[in-house]
Amino acid sequence: MSDDSEQRPTTRRFSRFASIRFIVSAATVAVVSSAVVGVGTVGERHVRSVLTKEIETRMLMTARNLARMSASSLLSEFPELTLHPVIKEIQSDHPELASVVVVDHRGQIQGHADVRSLGSSYRAAADLRMVRTDHVLAPGEGFLSNPENLVARVPVRHPSGAEIGLVYVSFHRSHLEAAVTASRRQQAIMLPLFLALAIASALVLMTVLLRPIAKLRSGLERIGRGDLDTPIELRDRTEFQMLAESINDMASQLRTAQEQMMDKERLKHEMELARQIQGSLLPASSLVADDFEILGVHQAAAEVGGDYFDVLELPDGRIGIAIADVSGKGLAGCLVMSMVAVLLRSLRRAYSQPTELLVALDEQLSGNLRPGVFVTMFYGVLDPKAGRLIYASAGHTPVLVHRAASGEVEWHYTQGIPIGAVRGGALKRTIEDRELELHSGDTLVQFTDGVNEAWEPKEMQQFGFQRVEEVVKHSARRGAKSVVNGIRRSLVAWTGDLPRMDDETVVVVHRVGKPGDIQRTTEERDLSHDLVEQVWLMRESGHQVELRADAQELAAIRHWLRSCPHLQDLPEPDLVLLEHALHEHCSNVIEHGYQMDSSGTLDLWWIPDGNIWNDYDSRNPELLRNDPGLLERIHAGVFLIRDHGAPFPPSDPCDSDLESPDVRKRGRGLGLRIIQEVMNPLMYQHGGVNGNLTIMRFDPMQTQPHREARHVPFPG
Amino acid sequence: MSRSPDSGIYAMDFKMSEPQQHGPILLLELSGRLDGRAAQALQQRCSEIRNQGFQRLALDLSRITFLASSGLGVFLAETEEFSEAGGSLSLVDPSTVVSAVMKLLNVDRFLSIVSSIEELKSSISS
Numbered sequence: 147m148s149d150d151s152e153q154r155p156t157t158r159r160f161s162r163f164a165s166i167r168f169i170v171s172a173a174t175v176a177v178v179s180s181a182v183v184g185v186g187t188v189g190e191r192h193v194r195s196v197l198t199k200e201i202e203t204r205m206l207m208t209a210r211n212l213a214r215m216s217a218s219s220l221l222s223e224f225p226e227l228t229l230h231p232v233i234k235e236i237q238s239d240h241p242e243l244a245s246v247v248v249v250d251h252r253g254q255i256q257g258h259a260d261v262r263s264l265g266s267s268y269r270a271a272a273d274l275r276m277v278r279t280d281h282v283l284a285p286g287e288g289f290l291s292n293p294e295n296l297v298a299r300v301p302v303r304h305p306s307g308a309e310i311g312l313v314y315v316s317f318h319r320s321h322l323e324a325a326v327t328a329s330r331r332q333q334a335i336m337l338p339l340f341l342a343l344a345i346a347s348a349l350v351l352m353t354v355l356l357r358p359i360a361k362l363r364s365g366l367e368r369i370g371r372g373d374l375d376t377p378i379e380l381r382d383r384t385e386f387q388m389l390a391e392s393i394n395d396m397a398s399q400l401r402t403a404q405e406q407m408m409d410k411e412r413l414k415h416e417m418e419l420a421r422q423i424q425g426s427l428l429p430a431s432s433l434v435a436d437d438f439e440i441l442g443v444h445q446a447a448a449e450v451g452g453d454y455f456d457v458l459e460l461p462d463g464r465i466g467i468a469i470a471d472v473s474g475k476g477l478a479g480c481l482v483m484s485m486v487a488v489l490l491r492s493l494r495r496a497y498s499q500p501t502e503l504l505v506a507l508d509e510q511l512s513g514n515l516r517p518g519v520f521v522t523m524f525y526g527v528l529d530p531k532a533g534r535l536i537y538a539s540a541g542h543t544p545v546l547v548h549r550a551a552s553g554e555v556e557w558h559y560t561q562g563i564p565i566g567a568v569r570g571g572a573l574k575r576t577i578e579d580r581e582l583e584l585h586s587g588d589t590l591v592q593f594t595d596g597v598n599e600a601w602e603p604k605e606m607q608q609f610g611f612q613r614v615e616e617v618v619k620h621s622a623r624r625g626a627k628s629v630v631n632g633i634r635r636s637l638v639a640w641t642g643d644l645p646r647m648d649d650e651t652v653v654v655v656h657r658v659g660k661p662g663d664i665q666r667t668t669e670e671r672d673l674s675h676d677l678v679e680q681v682w683l684m685r686e687s688g689h690q691v692e693l694r695a696d697a698q699e700l701a702a703i704r705h706w707l708r709s710c711p712h713l714q715d716l717p718e719p720d721l722v723l724l725e726h727a728l729h730e731h732c733s734n735v736i737e738h739g740y741q742m743d744s745s746g747t748l749d750l751w752w753i754p755d756g757n758i759w760n761d762y763d764s765r766n767p768e769l770l771r772n773d774p775g776l777l778e779r780i781h782a783g784v785f786l787i788r789d790h791g792a793p794f795p796p797s798d799p800c801d802s803d804l805e806s807p808d809v810r811k812r813g814r815g816l817g818l819r820i821i822q823e824v825m826n827p828l829m830y831q832h833g834g835v836n837g838n839l840t841i842m843r844f845d846p847m848q849t850q851p852h853r854e855a856r857h858v859p860f861p862g
Numbered sequence: 863m864s865r866s867p868d869s870g871i872y873a874m875d876f877k878m879s880e881p882q883q884h885g886p887i888l889l890l891e892l893s894g895r896l897d898g899r900a901a902q903a904l905q906q907r908c909s910e911i912r913n914q915g916f917q918r919l920a921l922d923l924s925r926i927t928f929l930a931s932s933g934l935g936v937f938l939a940e941t942e943e944f945s946e947a948g949g950s951l952s953l954v955d956p957s958t959v960v961s962a963v964m965k966l967l968n969v970d971r972f973l974s975i976v977s978s979i980e981e982l983k984s985s986i987s988s
Contacts, residue, residue, distance in 0.1 A: 697898055701928070722959055723966060730931055733898055804938075810972055811942040813935025820931050823966050 167352040174348040178341055186333040193329050197322055198296075201242075202279060202289060205298035208236060208246070209315040212257075213300045216248045220256060220302055220311050226264045229257025242321040244295050247314040248302065256311065270314070271295070286312075294319055358386035365393060374401040413476075420450040420480035427487045432626065433457045435465055436530040437586070441626040442469070442653040443634065445596075451649030452479030452521075453594050454486055458494050465530065466494050469542065469653050470523040471594040473564075478519075485511060486521060500525040500538035501579045508540070508565045508573040520564040524592050526655075533657060535582045535590065540565045540573060543595055546614065548622040550587025555615050558582070589622040589629060590655040596648035597633065603642040613640070626656040642793075642833045678831050681753065681786050681841050688753035688786070695736045695746035695791070700729050703750075710752040716781050720846045727824035730817035731787060731840060739791025739838065746791055754783035755845075782845035784828070789840075793832030876900035878907060879922075884979055886986065887918045889954070893925035896933035904933065908940045908951070917949025920982055924955040929963045941973055950974060952982050 215232065219225040225248075233246045237259045248257030249268040258264055274290040274297060281289075286301035286309060295316045302311035358380050365378030374397045380390040424446065432441040442455040452472025460466050468490055472482045489510050490503075497503040504525055511521065524545070526537030537545065541564035547556045562577035584590060593614065600609040613636060621632035633652050691706040693699045704725045707713050713721065732748055740746040803809055821827060825842040832838040876899075879891035888911060896904070911919055919940075926933075937953060944951040952974045956964065964970040976982045 700897070701895060719958075719962055722962055726929070726931075726963055726966075729897070729928075733930065733932075737898070804967075804969060804972070807942050810938040813932070813939035816931035816935050816938075816967060816969075819967050820963065 166356055167349055170352050171345050171348045174344045175341055178344040179337070182333070182337045182340055186330070186337075189333070190326060190330060194322070194326055197325055199280065201296065201317055201322065202281060202298065205243075205296070205315045205317055206281060206283075206287070206300070208240070208243075209298045209300035209313045212236070212246065212248065212315070213302045213311075213313045216257060216302045216311060216313060217304065220248070220250055221304070225250070225256040226261075230259070230261060230264070233257050234259045242318055244316040244318045245314070246316070248311060249314070250311045251309065268314070270297075355384065358382045358384070358390070362386065362390060362393070365390070369393070369397050369400075374398070374404070416477045417450050420477045421446055423480050423484055424450060424454070427454060427456075427484060429455070429457050433459075433465065435463070435528075437658045438465075438528065438530045438533075438584075438655060439626045439658060440465065440467060440528075440653070440655050441630055442651065443630050445634070445637075445646065445650040447475070447596065447646040447649050449475050449647075450477075450480060451475050451596065452483045453596065453649035453651040454483045455651050455653050456487065456490060457653075458491065460494060460527065463529075463531065465528045466490075467526045467528060467535075467537075467592075467653060467655065468523065469592050469594065469651060470521050471542070471596075471649075471651075472519070472521050474519050482511075482515065482519060482521065485514065486523070490525075498527070499579055500527055500536060501574075501577050504538050504540050504562070504565065504577060505571075505574045509571070512566050512569050515566040520566040522564045522595075526592075528655065533584050535584060535655070536579050537582065538562065538577045538579050540577055541567065543593060543598065544611070545582075546591040546611075546618060547582060547584075548589040548591070548618050549585070550589070550623065551585065553619065555619060557611070557615075584655065584657045586657055587623070588657050589618065589626070591618055591629060591633075592653045592655075593633070594649060594651040596646070596650040597637065597652060599648065600637055600641050600650065601644060601647070602640055603644050605644075609637065609640050622656070625658070626654040629654045629656070639793075639831070639833055678829050678839060678841065681784055682836060682839065684753050685751045685786055688751040690749060690751045693732065693748045693750065694744055695740040695748055695789070696744040697733060697736060700732050700736075703728050703732070706750070707752075712754050712781055712783070713752065716846070720781070723820075723824045724844060727821045727842075728785065728787075730820045731842070734794075734817060735787075735789045735791055735838075738794035739789055741792070746789065749788040751786040751788075752783060753786060782843070785825070785840075785842045785844060787840040787842070788837045790837040793838055876903070878903065881911065884920070885983055887920050887952075887979070887982060888916045889920045889922060889979055891922040891925070893927075895928040895930075896926050897928065897930040898932045901930060901932035901936045905936045905940070908936065909943070912943060912947055912949075917944070917947060918952075918986070919944060919949070920952045920954050920976075920979060922954045922979070923960045924957055926957045926960050929960045934963060934967070934969065937973055938969060952976050954979055954982065 212232070216225070216229060219228040222228070229248050233248070236246050237243055246257075246259065247255055247263075247268060250256045253267050255263050255266055255268050270290070271292055271294075273292040274295075275292065277289045277291045277296075279289050284300075286299075288299050290297040290299060296319060297317070298315045300313045300315075301309045302313060304310045361378060361380055365376075368376055377394040377397065378390045380387055382390070424444075428444050429442065432439060434440075440457050442457060444453055444455060446453075452474055453470070454472070455469040456466070458466035458468070470483070470486055472479045472486070474482060486507065489507055493503055493506050493510075497506055504523060507523070515521075520541075522539075522541040522543075524537060524539045524542040526535050528535045539545070539560040540562045542560075542562075544560070545558040547558065548554075549556065558580065560577070560580065563573055565573060567573075582590065591614070598609055598611050598614060601607070602609075614633065617632040617636050618629055621628040630652055634650075637650060689710045691702070693702060704721070707716075707721055707725055707728075713724075716724070728750065732750075735748060736742060736744075736746075809815075821842070825844050827840070827842045829839070829841040831840075876894040876896055877892070882889045882891075890907065892904070894900070908919065921937075937951070941951045953960075954976055955978060956975060961970075964973065964975075976985070
């Protein structure tokens with residue numbers, strides 16, 4: 147991309163740009179013009195009215211004076227002799243007067259500037275009309291008007307009051323128009339002057355007022371280029387000052403957000419780096435030596451903790467087993483961890499006893515650890531030939547040993563303080579070498595506190611040593627992998643969706659049992675896990691119903707059961723009991739899992755045995771005829787029930803001994819008894835991606851305790 | 863995927879009759895599905911009757927089509943409550959469904975079960 151193409155959008159953006167100066171000047175011109183024209187029009191009307199009134203006053207006074215003077219003249223024998231010079235003088239003094247006429251009572255002209263008119267009859271113009279006036283008029287007085295002239299008429303009275311003649315004073319209207327036009331011309335000269343003044347003022351004012359815009363624009367362009375550190379400096383008393391402050395605030399918030407984002411990226415990068423370092427230091431696979439298998443797993447926390455484990459081959463066939471937990475997290479913890487790893491690998495051959503090695507590590511590390519940073523560590527040396535493990539622990543979690551012979555679990559606690567916790571060689575005085583004999587089938591488990599301190603989703607309870615023990619008891623028989631998987635699965639179920647707060651590391655040392663001693667093969671897989679997986683995959687071949695999590699809805703279970711393959715011909719008592727058992731499980735889910743929220747759902751699948759084990763094709767009726775024994779087996783199968791409620795622990799009905807009246811009075815705990823009498827609950831796996839899965843096996847031939855119940859005579 | 867079908871007569875709602883006096887015995891006839899919600903209602907009615915001072919209560923169960931564990935729990939609990947109050951709770955003519963569930967858990971031994979109200983009356987008078 148060239149610069150040209152980057153510039154183009156900017157140009158296009160301003161192509162419809164209209165200057166505020168232009169807009170304001172145009173508006174000023176419009177306003178000033180209309181103001182001047184408006185004021186001019188009103189002013190002209192006013193001038194015309196004032197002038198008219200003034201002219202009328204003068205005409206009236208002239209006519210009255212002439213009428214008074216004419217009274218005696220008209221009574222004389224030759225009135226024209228006195229009136230003619232007077233009128234002539236008046237007209238020469240007032241050229242705006244069109245005519246001045248004195249008429250006697252017969253209508254003959256007795257006074258006129260033109261002597262030729264004397265003696266003739268007076269004829270007023272035909273279009274003269276009486277007009278209204280504001281002047282106070284005596285009887286007989288009046289104003290007449292036509293487009294050319296304005297005429298004042300005043301009667302001439304005899305001293306006795308009788309009217310003996312009339313005076314007409316006529317005014318040229320063109321004189322009035324000339325005066326008005328003169329005033330309009332003045333206006334026409336004024337208007338451009340005003341306009342020029344207004345435009346000039348508008349331009350100057352706008353230039354001054356809009357000066358900050360340039361600064362704002364350059365500031366915004368600077369921000370656009372990514373410079374968020376230079377604020378817009380503006381000294382202005384208008385709203386632009388507020389705008390500039392807002393922009394500066396915005397830029398500073400942008401800068402903060404940018405910094406946070408960069409920090410986050412840096413942290414993410416650091417975490418990734420830490421994860422890589424950690425991953426590169428951990429051994430990749432399990433180790434098998436003689437009849438020992440040693441397996442370690444590590445699950446990194448969201449924030450990469452400082453867990454570390456290693457399995458090292460030592461001279462003379464011995465094996466070094468280390469597991470450590472650095473108190474710091476992130477890259478810092480990881481760097482300490484890598485120091486531990488490097489030191490351990492270089493020191494392992496120099497020190498044959500675990501205590502010596504841990505003390506040597508403490509001496510080397512202490513000087514390099516920041517105050518408050520320490521490392522808990524277990525180090526053991528296994529002699530696979532002798533089946534003996536010598537170990538020492540620097541403040542690490544206790545060692546768990548499962549004895550195959552007794553099925554019991556031993557916890558071995560030690561007194562050692564963590565590496566780096568107290569300077570000056572204090573570690574040496576607190577740790578000691580311990581010896582453990584591992585017999586056939588025995589299992590040693592060592593883990594970091596991320597395991598026993600894992601919180602459940604409500605963060606009310608930690609996983610604890612007791613649960614680790616339970617898992618080991620159940621899985622130790624099947625080998626190291628089974629223990630590791632068991633612990634991991636239990637932790638996943640325990641923590642749910644909660645992000646891991648700490649690394650979880652488990653190292654298992656298992657001595658494989660001799661053939662016939664303890665039955666187990668190395669390939670043996672975890673059955674329970676496989677079962678859930680297998681049943682889940684098989685559900686498609688089963689028969690399903692979806693129910694709303696509403697107690698009322700559960701009445702549909704019986705009908706559904708009757709529609710299930712092979713269950714149609716199940717004897718009525720079995721069906722009734724089966725319905726009751728399923729009902730009890732579903733009501734438990736509705737009550738405890740969904741907390742009576744009826745918007746949830748329950749999915750039930752019936753998967754006949756034939757579908758699971760493929761020992762017969764359940765859809766082939768021919769088979770039934772050939773194998774009569776199949777009819778007995780065909781009603782067996784599993785129910786898979788799925789819900790999405792909160793996981794809840796199933797209550798133990800053994801807690802309630804019905805022999806006790808107090809227990810009966812509580813009337814609780816019967817539901818699970820019904821389920822267990824009718825079916826064999828196989829698995830309850832909660833919190834998985836598919837929701838909570840319950841698997842229960844139904845086999846009417848196997849469930850002996852309810853034989854009597856099955857023989858209750860049912861009608862039909 | 864099938865939605866739940868119409869559940870027919872088995873979905874019959876739970877019903878509880880008005881108490882009927884049979885001599886010293888108060889009889890409640892129950893019918894339909896005795897599930898969790900119905901069990902709550904039954905429990906409440908039983909304790910009301912106890913609080914009103916009645917000592918002998920009989921529940922006719924011949925038309926119960928479904929018995930949830932909570933319903934069975936009420937039978938057990940109220941049997942104890944009535945006997946503590948010096949009275950008794952009797953279950954009259956339980957339906958096959960009720961019998962099957964009781965036998966399944968082997969709890970019929972803790973309950974007083976009679977075939978009819980007449981049998982109950984005669985056992986009391988004797």
